[in-house]
Amino acid sequence: MGRRNLHTREQQRDMAIAAAELILVREGIDELSMRKVAQAIGYTVGNLYLLFQNQDDLLAALNERTADAIYLQLRDRIEALDDPRERLGAMARGYIEFATGNPNRWRLLFEHQLPEEMKPRPTADARIRRLFELVETTLGALEPKLKADALRMRATTFWGGIHGICSLAVSGKLSWGGRSSDYTLYCEEMISTFFGPPKSRRRS
Amino acid sequence: MGRRNLHTREQQRDMAIAAAELILVREGIDELSMRKVAQAIGYTVGNLYLLFQNQDDLLAALNERTADAIYLQLRDRIEALDDPRERLGAMARGYIEFATGNPNRWRLLFEHQLPEEMKPRPTADARIRRLFELVETTLGALEPKLKADALRMRATTFWGGIHGICSLAVSGKLSWGGRSSDYTLYCEEMISTFFGPPKSRRRS
């Protein structure tokens, strides 16, 4: 076969990323190969390299989707909430739920190191920064007395802590320190430690 | 060549693990292959499979060494300290310093997922549990009023938070929330949040 023109370049890119995401979710990171992606979208391997620079380029594009998905999920969780304290809790819970509910996507985003030469990916970094700024803004509403530097520091530390819970939960290593697998409990403990006990304590 | 008897099985295992660690540190995870390890110790690839069940088995053995190294480093850091608060701080700083100083070894230990069928590795899990219990014991000395369950919970949450700082630092993603690359600052913030300001505040 030669020229087909069934899909535009952009359509093919989208198809490839979606197919890669499906393979990632269903079969795991190790099973995600360029050959499988190519076969899934009905093209050859060589053609994939006209759409992406290399495999890591495809993975980076996939990671952008994941970052968007997390951002949107957190945004949905907080849009009906007014209290900053509740917002931070909802965001933390949403983050952990995404990580434990989509471990492969989460791991690829945060634990797969891209080679050095691909570092300058402004769009990808911007997606994560947007996610982080959501935390920083909400935290700023809760503790308005903090200066910009202190606020950034506090937000980073807090979110790093939540991120650590996710990291251990996803890799199944939280159980090393006990038996409980309800990661939300650790999340609540982290929130309480940073921001004190919840305002309205439910009975029992 | 056939039978050589230059080294015992156990010696060959140790040589292979040491060689793998060297490659891991010098060249990174992606460059760590069975073929390179075999060549480094002067044997063939096939012989490696008489020493290890497969590549993940070798990596698991390597990870045990890393866990030991972290444990010993933390133990060294705290043996001259009496105050539990200072001990926790020293452990957290030691953990972060190990992670940022040995990123490849740290990543292999915590971010490389072994396949399901290798899950029952009692020795490996015990090494990590020993490390965690060091935290839990020290925390118990600082907050003796906590019951066992609450203590475990608090220790897990605290260490998860420190672990998250490490995770973001190692993957270079802490800078997403700012510019500071002094990970120890986040560490101090986390400690202060959990245990209050340091007892003896140095001037300035």
Next chain:
DNA sequence: GGGCGGAACTGATCGGCGTCCATTTACGGG
């Protein structure tokens, strides 16, 4: 409408990988 330039896509190829196993080597007991 016909032909042709070039875009679109293929598929064979390369080197490297993890894994396996039939074969070869040489040590040590008889």
Next chain:
DNA sequence: CCCGTAAATGGACGCCGATCAGTTCCGCCC
């Protein structure tokens, strides 16, 4: 001295990421 057997080899297999000369056919121009 010789032979059984443990020790180690090396080549084979199927998969991987990546490359690129070659093939096909769309659409423009005359």
